Amino acid sequence: MFDDAPDNDAKVKDTQGQQFDPSFSESSAxxxxxxxxxxxxxxxxxxxxxxxxxxxxxxxxxxxxxxRLRQQRRPVERALTST
Known part of the structure; x- marks a missing residue:
C-alpha cells in the first residue's frame, strides 16, 4: 500500500549535480x-x-x-535519457 504525499522526498538533479525540491507552483502540464x-x-x-x-x-x-522505503533506506532514483 502507498500512503504518502507523492512530493515528499521527491527531488530532481541536473547534470551539474544541483538538486531541486518540489515547488508548490501549479503546472499547465x-x-x-x-x-x-x-x-x-x-x-x-x-x-x-x-x-x-x-x-x-x-x-x-x-x-x-x-x-515506507525511507525507513528501509531504499529510495528510487532513475537517470533520464533523451530519445
Whole structure:
C-alpha cells in the first residue's frame, strides 16, 4: 500500500549535480496529486510533481523515496535519457 504525499522526498538533479525540491507552483502540464494519496497494492494514480528549475538546467535524475522505503533506506532514483 502507498500512503504518502507523492512530493515528499521527491527531488530532481541536473547534470551539474544541483538538486531541486518540489515547488508548490501549479503546472499547465496537468493536475497535481492534491496532497496525500492512499493506494492499495497494484493500484495506480496519475498526477504531476512540479519543480522550479532554471531554464538552462538539464535534468539528469529523478529521485523519490516513499515513506515506507525511507525507513528501509531504499529510495528510487532513475537517470533520464533523451530519445
Amino acid at each position: 496537468g493536475p497535481d496529486f492534491g496532497g496525500s494519496v492512499t493506494l492499495p497494492r497494484g493500484d495506480t494514480a496519475l498526477g504531476f510533481i512540479t519543480f522550479d528549475v532554471p531554464a538552462t538546467a538539464k535534468i539528469a535524475k529523478v529521485h523519490h523515496a516513499e515513506q
